[in-house]
Amino acid sequence: MFHMDSKVRQKIIEKEGTEFPAKTYKKLVLEPAFNHAKENFILPMIQIHLAHLIMLVEQRIVAKDEALNIYRAIKKIDIGELKKHPYDPSFEDLFFQIEHFLIEEAGDIAGNLHIARSRNDMGIAIYRMTLREKLLNLIQAALNFRQCLIELTSEHIDTVMIGYTHTQQAQPTTLAHYFNAMTDVLTRDIRRLMAAYQTVNRSSMGAAALTTSGFPINRKRVQELLGFEDMIDNAWDAVAGADYIGETAAAVQLAGINLGRSAQDFLLWGTQEFGCLKLASPFVQISSIMPQKRNPVSIEHIRSLLSTVAGNAQTVLTMIHNTPFGDIVDTEDDMQPYMWKAIDCLQNVYGLFAGVLMTMEVNREKLLERAKKSFANVTELADTLVRTDRLSFRKAHEIVSAAVRELSSEGKESLDDFHLDLLNRHAEKIIGRKLSITEEQFKNALDPVHFVRIRSLEGGPSPERMTNTVRERIRQQEELEKWAEEKRKRLKEKREQIEQIFAEWVRENE
Numbered sequence: 152m153f154h155m156d157s158k159v160r161q162k163i164i165e166k167e168g169t170e171f172p173a174k175t176y177k178k179l180v181l182e183p184a185f186n187h188a189k190e191n192f193i194l195p196m197i198q199i200h201l202a203h204l205i206m207l208v209e210q211r212i213v214a215k216d217e218a219l220n221i222y223r224a225i226k227k228i229d230i231g232e233l234k235k236h237p238y239d240p241s242f243e244d245l246f247f248q249i250e251h252f253l254i255e256e257a258g259d260i261a262g263n264l265h266i267a268r269s270r271n272d273m274g275i276a277i278y279r280m281t282l283r284e285k286l287l288n289l290i291q292a293a294l295n296f297r298q299c300l301i302e303l304t305s306e307h308i309d310t311v312m313i314g315y316t317h318t319q320q321a322q323p324t325t326l327a328h329y330f331n332a333m334t335d336v337l338t339r340d341i342r343r344l345m346a347a348y349q350t351v352n353r354s355s356m357g358a359a360a361l362t363t364s365g366f367p368i369n370r371k372r373v374q375e376l377l378g379f380e381d382m383i384d385n386a387w388d389a390v391a392g393a394d395y396i397g398e399t400a401a402a403v404q405l406a407g408i409n410l411g412r413s414a415q416d417f418l419l420w421g422t423q424e425f426g427c428l429k430l431a432s433p434f435v436q437i438s439s440i441m442p443q444k445r446n447p448v449s450i451e452h453i454r455s456l457l458s459t460v461a462g463n464a465q466t467v468l469t470m471i472h473n474t475p476f477g478d479i480v481d482t483e484d485d486m487q488p489y490m491w492k493a494i495d496c497l498q499n500v501y502g503l504f505a506g507v508l509m510t511m512e513v514n515r516e517k518l519l520e521r522a523k524k525s526f527a528n529v530t531e532l533a534d535t536l537v538r539t540d541r542l543s544f545r546k547a548h549e550i551v552s553a554a555v556r557e558l559s560s561e562g563k564e565s566l567d568d569f570h571l572d573l574l575n576r577h578a579e580k581i582i583g584r585k586l587s588i589t590e591e592q593f594k595n596a597l598d599p600v601h602f603v604r605i606r607s608l609e610g611g612p613s614p615e616r617m618t619n620t621v622r623e624r625i626r627q628q629e630e631l632e633k634w635a636e637e638k639r640k641r642l643k644e645k646r647e648q649i650e651q652i653f654a655e656w657v658r659e660n661e
Contacts, residue, residue: 172240184484185238188245191491193230195280196249199273200225200264201649202376203356206369207266208656217260219660222653224256246270267357267364271390271478275355278487280377282399283642285491286348289498290635293341293406294628296501297334299509301624304330308617311599312427312518313527320527323599326513328612333413334624340406341631347399348638354379358389361478378645393471393482396490400467403493407460410500414454417507421447426517431510449507456500463493522599524565526555531605532574535596539588546582553577566597 167173172181204221207213213221228249242248253261307326314324354377357363357370363386374382383389420427434449466489474481522528529551536547554577558568571593575585588596595601607613 172243177238177240180485181240181244182238185245187484187488189234189236191281192245192277193228193233193249195277196246196273197225197228198280198377198646198649199276199356201653202373203268204264205376205649205652206372207263209372210367210369212266212366212368213263215656216660217263219653219656220257221253221261221264222656224253224261227256228252246273267359267366267368269358269360269390271360272355272358272386274483275358275390276377278483279351279353279355279379279395281487282396282490283348283352285494286344286351286399287635287638287642289403289494290341290344290348292498292501293337293344294631294635296505297337297341297631298628299505300330300334300337301621301628303327303508304334304617304624305621307513307515308614308621310513310515310518311522311603313522313525313599320525322527322530323522323525323602324606324612325603325617326518327617329416331617331620331624336409337406338624338627338631340402340409343402343405344399345634347395347402349380350398351395352379353381353383353395355383355389358383358386361390362386376645376649378642387477390478391476393474396482396486397468397471400464400490400493403490403497404461404464404468407457407464407493407497407500410497410504411454411457411461414450414457414504418447418450418454421450427514429512429514430507431512434507434510449503453500453504453507456496460493460497460500463489463496467493519599524567525599526558526564526566526569528566528597528599528602529555531602532593532596535588535592536586539592540586542582550574550578550581550586553581569597 167175201222204213204218204225208215208218233249236248239248242251250261250265253264304327307330310326311323312326312329313320314322314328354370354374356373356377357368363370370382383392417428419425421430430445430447430449434447435445436448437445467486470481470486470489533544533547533551536542536550537544540547542550551574554569554574557573557577558564571586571588571590574588574593578584578586603612603614605613607616609616
């Protein structure tokens, strides 16, 4: 049988110590967890202490005078000072450090604060309270970005450009049409984040360790005081279910991926070859060796940071994967910061991208001129032949396609070389006669401005349609802003309600 060398064992003991926590465990796990906790968890922990205390008094489990002593001790917690403290290994974590402080201040009665409560249900409630605040901040950043996209849509209703499919010139459209598409993708991202918020904003309090408690507590009352909109009914689910953060991670990951696709487009459109966009000076860097360079590093960073968002969100999902369905550290202190990083990064990218897009210069003339010369207009020519000559669309498509192929084979890549005589020549070959389309109709069919103007169906890029669409997106913006404002208002009111209850108790006790 293999035996560890005693010298190796002795070295490990000397390095790690003989009492909890081992030095490596402290450095790798406990110290980072404490630092994250003191930055994020103190306020929700205090709010939970106060809400739970109110409920214990109302349920006649703790006397009001004892509760007031505990309350005064809680109010003595110096949050600023606590945030400066390094990790103290004599306390396993922030929870026990604060509990020790309260018992020192209020005496042994402070221990009653833990009646019918566990670190399990309390920890999950803290995670959810922290996450809901971060989600609201992210949603507001997304809404601010959405407002910018609406303004850009309105600004570029008449900015005609070529739209691309499969990275090839497809059909004329407008920059407004593109910005509106970005707006609608972002709107779905926002609604997914809102749905995640609803899942997150549910109370675990009263589940205790796993099976609730034998004390006659009121779970609904704590839920209401903490601003949760629902209660997780099953106590096992309350401490074990990690899908609240999984749903958030999925929504954040998809939002990052969606935005990254547009970042890729703007990076391409800003090249000299495209010549469509010029970023404002605050968002570009010069080259250390090439004097002509204006490197669009802001968009490059946006793209890479959005990949970081997707990666950190995936880390969350991976850490949940194949974990036992119970209270377990995989879904707790080690995992939560990855979710926060993803949210904070996406929130900042929304702000950066808004700055880039709202300050860039768009070369409208070049976009229009390119569209005028492009074969991307010929879809409308085929449509026109259906109307003027009563051809089937397939036959009209065949005639136009044959004419374009001839031009391309001769190296002619501009509509300047496309004439009605060429079209008629191919029509005679395919249908045995010339077309009835006039010269004016022919030119009009190849005009990108005309192409855009008549695409006035729902979802089309015509100025009239886009004007109506902008009006509708503004209405939606007001609706979404109202949702976010109501959520923030509710949480603020609940914090104030808790303080008002204790203020009344203090007055009654004087």
